[in-house]
Amino acid sequence: MESIAHKIALKFTRVNFVPEKVTNRCYNRGNLVQIKSPTTTLTTPSSRNTPLFSPISVSKGAAGAGAGEEPELKTIPIGDPVSSVDMAPHDPILKDERIAGIASAIRVIPDFPKPGIMFQDITTLLLDPKAFKDTIDLFVERYKDKNISVVAGIEARGFIFGPPIALAIGAKFVPMRKPKKLPGEVISEEYSLEYGTDKMEMHVGAVQAGECALVVDDLIATGGTLTAAIRLLERVGVEVFECACVIELPELKGRERLGDKPLFVLVS
Numbered sequence: 592m593e594s595i596a597h598k599i600a601l602k603f604t605r606v607n608f609v610p611e612k613v614t615n616r617c618y619n620r621g622n623l624v625q626i627k628s629p630t631t632t633l634t635t636p637s638s639r640n641t642p643l644f645s646p647i648s649v650s651k652g653a654a655g656a657g658a659g660e661e662p663e664l665k666t667i668p669i670g671d672p673v674s675s676v677d678m679a680p681h682d683p684i685l686k687d688e689r690i691a692g693i694a695s696a697i698r699v700i701p702d703f704p705k706p707g708i709m710f711q712d713i714t715t716l717l718l719d720p721k722a723f724k725d726t727i728d729l730f731v732e733r734y735k736d737k738n739i740s741v742v743a744g745i746e747a748r749g750f751i752f753g754p755p756i757a758l759a760i761g762a763k764f765v766p767m768r769k770p771k772k773l774p775g776e777v778i779s780e781e782y783s784l785e786y787g788t789d790k791m792e793m794h795v796g797a798v799q800a801g802e803c804a805l806v807v808d809d810l811i812a813t814g815g816t817l818t819a820a821i822r823l824l825e826r827v828g829v830e831v832f833e834c835a836c837v838i839e840l841p842e843l844k845g846r847e848r849l850g851d852k853p854l855f856v857l858v859s
């Protein structure tokens with residue numbers, strides 16, 4: 592008969608998954624919109640520090656409206672000039688009035704956590720069930736039926752948006768965590784931040800080579816965090832379909848750091 596000590600030992604024995612090669616590559620990779628850095632972003636016409644109830648515009652990087660100009664309202668396909676079947680010019684997301692509600696639900700706190708930082712606080716978005724649901728719905732509408740098998744969410748705020756997207760599109764959720772948080776065997780990736788470095792970890796065996804992943808976070812600033820997540824997934828043979836964030840801080844040029852990896856954001 593097993594002793595209690597033996598049972599406890601078994602319970603805490605580390606299970607090392609053996610990665611299996613799977614073959615469910617992302618669907619329609621060639622036809623899908625490729626939002627190349629730094630091309631297009633869904634955006635609202637004014638700063639998020641003020642309430643936004645204006646129509647949505649699509650800005651095309653540096654070619655977008657300048658300061659003080661009324662933004663041009665267009666219905667160009669996202670990712671233009673790359674042709675897109677799924678995100679055609681009549682794509683409803685581009686004229687979606689939900690974006691303005693999402694943008695205005697995000698609070699901006701000046702000088703947090705240190706002087707000079709305009710902190711984009713998504714906790715106020717979470718207090719608004721319509722805006723929160725709209726956020727998830729917009730991502731789900733974009734990623735359903737794309738054969739994405741993994742939603743990789745980045746600690747901590749990617750853990751808020753990633754799981755509901757994963758559930759809705761029928762994918763598994765994989766947490767990409769800060770160091771020493773995951774109990775099993777991990778692979779890790781160091782990355783540079785504005786000041787200093789950090790590390791991201793993922794459980795060995797959580798994903799298999801050949802899977803198709805979406806990387807989710809609340810915000811892209813310098814792009815260091817998303818780049819580390821992409822590297823971790825690609826190191827084990829996973830294809831990263833796209834990165835999805837609620838907010839982009841374009842002035843920090845995170846898109847450029849992502850290279851050719853597509854990035855989709857709701858608010859910029």
Ligand SMILES: O=P(O)(O)OC[C@H]1O[C@H](OP(=O)(O)OP(=O)(O)O)[C@H](O)[C@@H]1O
Nearest residue numbers: 746747748808810811812813814815816
């Ligand atoms: O594009 P980057 O310059 O890499 O910055 C973006 C990252 O910064 C924030 O997380 P933070 O590191 O503050 O961690 P937290 O979510 O645990 O607060 C944000 O949620 C992103 O993950």
Ligand SMILES: Nc1ncnc2[nH]cnc12
Nearest residue numbers: 708709710711712810812
């Ligand atoms: N300005 C900002 N607001 C919220 N999260 C951030 N992460 C990096 N920069 C940020």
